[in-house]
Amino acid sequence: xxKLAIYSLTFLLALLTLTAGxxxxxxxxxxxxIREGVPAISLALPPFSYEAxxxxxxxxxxxxxxxxxxxxxxxxxxxxxPREHLNYIRPLNPKEIFFKDWESIxxxxxxxxxxxHSQNRIIFEVKVYDVKSERMILGKRYxxxxxxxxxxxxxxxxxxxxxxxxxxxxxxxxxxxxxxxGNDELYMMDYDGxxxxxxxxxxxxDYMPAWSPDQRAIVFTSYRAGNPDLYLLxxxxxKLIAVSTRGTNFSGAFSPDGKKLAFCSTRDGxxxxxxxxxxxxxxxxxxxxxxxxxxxxxxxxxxxIAFTSDRTGTPQIYLMDAEGGNVRKVSFGxxxxxxPAWSPDxxxxxxxxxxxxxFDLYILNLKTNKITKLTETSARNESPSWSPDGRHLxxxxxxxxxxxxxxxxxxxxxxxxxxxxxxxxxxxxxx
Numbered sequence: 001x002x003k004l005a006i007y008s009l010t011f012l013l014a015l016l017t018l019t020a021g022x023x024x025x026x027x028x029x030x031x032x033x034i035r036e037g038v039p040a041i042s043l044a045l046p047p048f049s050y051e052a053x054x055x056x057x058x059x060x061x062x063x064x065x066x067x068x069x070x071x072x073x074x075x076x077x078x079x080x081x082p083r084e085h086l087n088y089i090r091p092l093n094p095k096e097i098f099f100k101d102w103e104s105i106x107x108x109x110x111x112x113x114x115x116x117h118s119q120n121r122i123i124f125e126v127k128v129y130d131v132k133s134e135r136m137i138l139g140k141r142y143x144x145x146x147x148x149x150x151x152x153x154x155x156x157x158x159x160x161x162x163x164x165x166x167x168x169x170x171x172x173x174x175x176x177x178x179x180x181x182g183n184d185e186l187y188m189m190d191y192d193g194x195x196x197x198x199x200x201x202x203x204x205x206d207y208m209p210a211w212s213p214d215q216r217a218i219v220f221t222s223y224r225a226g227n228p229d230l231y232l233l234x235x236x237x238x239k240l241i242a243v244s245t246r247g248t249n250f251s252g253a254f255s256p257d258g259k260k261l262a263f264c265s266t267r268d269g270x271x272x273x274x275x276x277x278x279x280x281x282x283x284x285x286x287x288x289x290x291x292x293x294x295x296x297x298x299x300x301x302x303x304x305i306a307f308t309s310d311r312t313g314t315p316q317i318y319l320m321d322a323e324g325g326n327v328r329k330v331s332f333g334x335x336x337x338x339x340p341a342w343s344p345d346x347x348x349x350x351x352x353x354x355x356x357x358x359f360d361l362y363i364l365n366l367k368t369n370k371i372t373k374l375t376e377t378s379a380r381n382e383s384p385s386w387s388p389d390g391r392h393l394x395x396x397x398x399x400x401x402x403x404x405x406x407x408x409x410x411x412x413x414x415x416x417x418x419x420x421x422x423x424x425x426x427x428x429x430x431x
Contacts, residue, residue, distance in 0.1 A: 040079035041164065042106050045069055046092045048113035048124075057115045060122040060149050064113065067153035070192065071170050076391050076409065077161060081107050094127075099134045107131050111160075121145050126156055128163070138163055150194060161389070167344070169388040174429050175199070175209040175218050176405055180422025186220060188235065191387070191429070193405075193418035199235050209233075211430035212254045212278070219243070219252035219261060230263055230280070243280025251295050254278065255302045255322075256431070262296035262305055273307055275322070286324030297342045297349070298322075300431075306330075306340040306349055317351055317364070330364065341384045341393075344431050348410075350374070350384040350393055361395055363410065374412050385429045394418070396425040 048065050050057040072078045086092075089101035094112050102110050110129040115122050121143050128138035138159060144152045151171065158168030175188045181198065184205040189196040200206050202224050209220040218233045230244035230252050243252075247267035254261060261276050268285065271292045276283040287293040291311035298305055303322055308315050317331040317340050331337050336354035343349065349364045361374040361384050375381045379399035386393055387407075392414075394407045403423040407416045 040077060041108055042081060043072060043078045043109040043111060043160075044081040044086070044102055044105070044107040045072065045111050046086055048115055049092075049094055050115040051117055054117035056146070057117040057122055059146070060124065060144070061113070061115045063149040064115075064124060064153045064156075067150050068111075068156055071154060071157035072160070074192070074392075074414070075157070075161065075166075077164060077166050078109070081105055097129065099129070099131050102131045109160075111156075118143075122149075124152055128160065150190070154190070167389040172388055172430055173211070173215060174385075174394060174405070174418075174427050175211055176419070176424055176427035177207060177209065178419070178422050178424045180424075186218065186233065187424075189418065191407075193416075196419070196421075199233065208250055208252065208426055210253050210428045213256060213258045213430065215430050217254075217278075219254060219263070221250045221252070230261075230265075232279075241279070243276070244274075244283070253296050253298055255298050256300055257302055260302075262298060264294045264296065273305070273324075286320070286322075287327075288324075295339055297340045299342050300344055300346045306342050308338050308340060317349065330366070339383055341386055343386050343410075344388060344390040348390075350386065352382050352384065361393070361408075372412075374408065374410075376412075383426050385427055386431060387429055388431050394427045394429050396427060 048061040050061040069080060072080060085105045088105055090098060094114055108131055110131055111126065113124060113126045115124050124142045124144060126140050127136050130137050140159060142152045154170035157170040161168040170191060172191055173188045174191060175186060177184050178187045183203060184207065186199040186206050186209050187196055188199055204222060204224040207221045209218045211218055216234060218235060220231055220233065221228050222231050227245065228248045228250060229242055230249040232241045232243055244263060244265060247265050249263060249265045252261055252263040259278055261278055263274055264271055265274050270290065271294055272285055273287045273293050273296050274283050274285050289311050291309050293307055293309045295308040296305050304319055305322055306317060306319050309318050314335045315337050316329055317337050318327055318329050320327040334353050338352045341350040347365060347367055349366065351362055351364065352359055353362055358378060359380045359382055360376060361381050363372045363374055377399050379397050381395055381397045384393050384395045392407055392409055394405055396403055397406055403425050404417055405419045405424045405427045407418055408414065
């Protein structure tokens with residue numbers, strides 16, 4: 001029984017909210033969509049040139065081009081010039097670019113790639129041009145072996161994001177829980193679902209992982225010592241550290257500067273929120289309530305924490321200062337609201353709510369107090385986590401029959417399934 005005491009907020013609160021009622025927001029307006037209103041940057045990505053006699057160069061050209069195309073389409077920052085429009089202009093000569101041709105098919109940015117082969121690796125040169133000013137604005141050269149072609153493409157996409165003042169995320173990782181090998185273990189994958197890799201190997205269950213801001217460490221809950229304890233895993237160093245072992249410990253979250261951890265624990269008898277140094281030292285309790293307080297999420301400034309509490313009778317979303325003061329409720333109505341996730345821009349909080357026994361994702365705009373429904377399926381959609389740039393989210397859902405991880409844009413478009421093996425859940429995308 002002790003082993004099953006806590007899995008997520010559902011374990012703590014489900015018994016308190018078994019009866020579902022009408023779900024209303026009497027003090028908040030519900031809207032259906034959010035619009036950015038900024039036109040995407042028109043970018044042409046013609047096929048990369050390569051040495052015709054080198055099979056490896058051709059494979060590299062195809063892979064890097066395809067992955068880079070997918071990245072840029074996903075970005076919502078760039079829009080690709082349709083490939084068929086390239087037939088309207090003379091073929092690309094990387095040594096002599098006719099900018100008026102590209103301007104005629106509404107190209108603002110031109111990306112040119114050339115691949116050569118050297119022993120067992122390829123050399124990829126990419127040049128980015130501003131078509132109107134007819135000048136090169138970025139040039140990079142990469143050497144790569146076949147197993148990192150995708151990484152090269154992601155790095156180029158990140159460079160393009162940075163070029164326009166956007167936060168890069170294509171080389172970021174998602175950590176999640178999967179039972180594909182028979183036990184709930186930690187895995188990580190690329191943002192697009194590629195390169196899924198197992199991180200933990202033990203007979204006990206591992207849950208609720210969350211990245212540190214620098215992506216060096218993962219805080220998570222594990223039963224490996226027979227109790228739900230909080231651990232830090234350094235996946236690239238092979239190091240594991242226990243940080244909280246008194247009571248039941250869960251929902252660990254790093255502060256934006258990586259120096260602190262917020263987490264939930266029953267070390268004092270009730271589920272409360274605590275803050276500690278990143279190594280688990282100097283633990284301080286910051287909530288004091290007979291209700292269940294859980295699921296802390298830091299604001300991007302690190303000055304506030306969003307969390308869930310049933311102190312008014314049903315689980316609702318609250319905010320408080322990072323020291324525990326100035327507690328206020330920001331959701332009104334509904335009988336089950338859970339898993340707040342603060343967006344990187346600090347203006348929105350994603351959360352889960354149960355309506356007629358269906359769990360869907362919603363977004364609360366803290367400036368306008370409006371709520372947007374993000375998913376609308378006859379499924380259980382849970383555990384939202386934002387992309388580093390705030391334009392996308394990942395979440396777990398059983399919409400396909402089994403529990404899998406999906407990504408979706410912040411306005412409810414572009415739903416993608418990222419996992420398929422076993423059941424996969426509790427994903428966290430580092431900010």
